[in-house]
Amino acid sequence: MGPEASDNKRVVVVGGGIAGGFMAKELQFGAHVTLIDPKDFFEIPWANLRAMVEPSFAERSVFNHTEYFPNGRLVISHVVSINKSEVVTADGECIPYDYLAVATGHEEPYPKTRAERLKQYEAEHEKIKASSSILIVGGGPTGVELAGEIAVDFPEKKVTLVHKGSRLLEFVNAKASTKALDWLISKKVEVLLEQTVDLNSVLDGEKATYQTSKGETIAADCHFLCIGKPVGSWLRETVLKDSLDSRGRLMVEETLQVKGRKNVFAVGDITDIKEMKQGYLARKHAEAAIKNIKLLMSGGDESKMATYKPSKGAGLALVSLGRKEGVAQLPFMTISGCLPGLIKSRDLFVGKTRKTMGLTPQTSKAKTSN
Numbered sequence: 531m532g533p534e535a536s537d538n539k540r541v542v543v544v545g546g547g548i549a550g551g552f553m554a555k556e557l558q559f560g561a562h563v564t565l566i567d568p569k570d571f572f573e574i575p576w577a578n579l580r581a582m583v584e585p586s587f588a589e590r591s592v593f594n595h596t597e598y599f600p601n602g603r604l605v606i607s608h609v610v611s612i613n614k615s616e617v618v619t620a621d622g623e624c625i626p627y628d629y630l631a632v633a634t635g636h637e638e639p640y641p642k643t644r645a646e647r648l649k650q651y652e653a654e655h656e657k658i659k660a661s662s663s664i665l666i667v668g669g670g671p672t673g674v675e676l677a678g679e680i681a682v683d684f685p686e687k688k689v690t691l692v693h694k695g696s697r698l699l700e701f702v703n704a705k706a707s708t709k710a711l712d713w714l715i716s717k718k719v720e721v722l723l724e725q726t727v728d729l730n731s732v733l734d735g736e737k738a739t740y741q742t743s744k745g746e747t748i749a750a751d752c753h754f755l756c757i758g759k760p761v762g763s764w765l766r767e768t769v770l771k772d773s774l775d776s777r778g779r780l781m782v783e784e785t786l787q788v789k790g791r792k793n794v795f796a797v798g799d800i801t802d803i804k805e806m807k808q809g810y811l812a813r814k815h816a817e818a819a820i821k822n823i824k825l826l827m828s829g830g831d832e833s834k835m836a837t838y839k840p841s842k843g844a845g846l847a848l849v850s851l852g853r854k855e856g857v858a859q860l861p862f863m864t865i866s867g868c869l870p871g872l873i874k875s876r877d878l879f880v881g882k883t884r885k886t887m888g889l890t891p892q893t894s895k896a897k898t899s900n
């Protein structure tokens with residue numbers, strides 16, 4: 531079969547994040563591609579925390595899907611159901627597919643439009659500026675990176691970070707956790723481990739007083755909830771429910787096909803692949819799935835499908851600590867300070883990610899006004 535055959539195939543990509551957005555971009559000129567996402571924009575998740583202390587940063591890290599996906603159909607809605615031949619959106623639209631890619635990652639409550647998202651960053655920035663004490667709940671990458679951003683940009687603010695685990699950043703090794711903890715303490719962030727916070731705070735004059743599970747009290751002008759978000763609960767209502775593992779992740783073959791399905795692929799954080807959940811790996815999943823969908827669409831030899839092998843051992847992870855420093859878990863060592871900072875913390879891979887999505891690393895004013 532020639533390229534004309536694949537031109538008529540309908541590919542539906544559910545989720546316009548790191549993996550799904552990239553798949554839609556790469557497949558749009560060889561098939562009828564529909565991208566379904568509840569928001570009209572693509573967002574680089576690891577740039578969020580910088581945008582909270584510097585809202586103009588989001589002008590580059592948040593961009594409209596139409597900027598990289600001009601040749602397909604964009605549907606702004608949640609997918610609520612999937613059956614053997616179509617997906618159903620929350621608005622009641624049934625969208626048929628020949629090939630389906632599920633790339634819904636974690637469930638984040640985003641606003642619908644880019645303009646609203648930029649306003650949200652302005653509001654969060656104002657909230658930080660107006661507070662002299664800030665409570666951050668959750669010591670995973672989001673909580674640690676947010677604490678780092680605030681500690682560097684607003685050193686006069688009292689920041690308290692509460693984490694229920696025995697160490698910060700449990701997805702990396704203990705050495706990296708300790709380095710992040712030491713850095714935060716050096717910036718006068720108070721870190722409370724093995725505690726949870728009752729968010730039903732009591733107002734004490736201007737400040738709220740929060741109780742921890744160990745009976746400590748924290749007075750803070752505001753708080754940010756940075757706890758892990760669920761994955762895939764909506765998939766339990768779909769034809770893929772039997773392909774979910776106990777944590778709600780889609781079980782996939784090495785070809786990224788969902789177990790038991792030939793024409794359904796899953797990529798990114800929603801998969802059960804045993805490795806760290808990272809955007810650069812989500813993109814590698816997408817690359818393999820793109821090759822395989824192209825091969826199947828053109829009637830190619832299935833034994834030649836690309837396979838994805840999870841990275842063995844300690845994976846590569848970089849956590850930024852403010853604008854210049856960071857902590858890096860590399861395959862053979864763990865380092866912190868300015869070197870990881872140079873790699874990630876200055877631009878947070880925003881220019882690089884924009885280029886991957888076919889955009890210029892920088893943005894013109896005209897493009898950003900929305």
Ligand SMILES: Cc1cc2nc3c(=O)[nH]c(=O)nc-3n(C[C@H](O)[C@H](O)[C@H](O)COP(=O)(O)OP(=O)(O)OC[C@H]3O[C@@H](n4cnc5c(N)ncnc54)[C@H](O)[C@@H]3O)c2cc1C
Nearest residue numbers: 545546547548549576609634635672798799807808809810
């Ligand atoms: C603070 C922080 C720092 C990080 N730093 C790094 C880093 O330095 N390097 C790195 O590689 N990774 C990093 N990561 C991890 C990275 O962000 C994720 O691994 C990556 O975003 C996963 O991509 P994804 O496409 O699977 O999911 P996402 O990027 O989360 O995209 C999921 C998309 O699906 C959409 N969606 C959800 N539900 C539905 C539905 N029902 N219907 C339709 N659409 C839906 C969402 O709106 C979203 O657009 C970091 C993460 C965090 C939180």
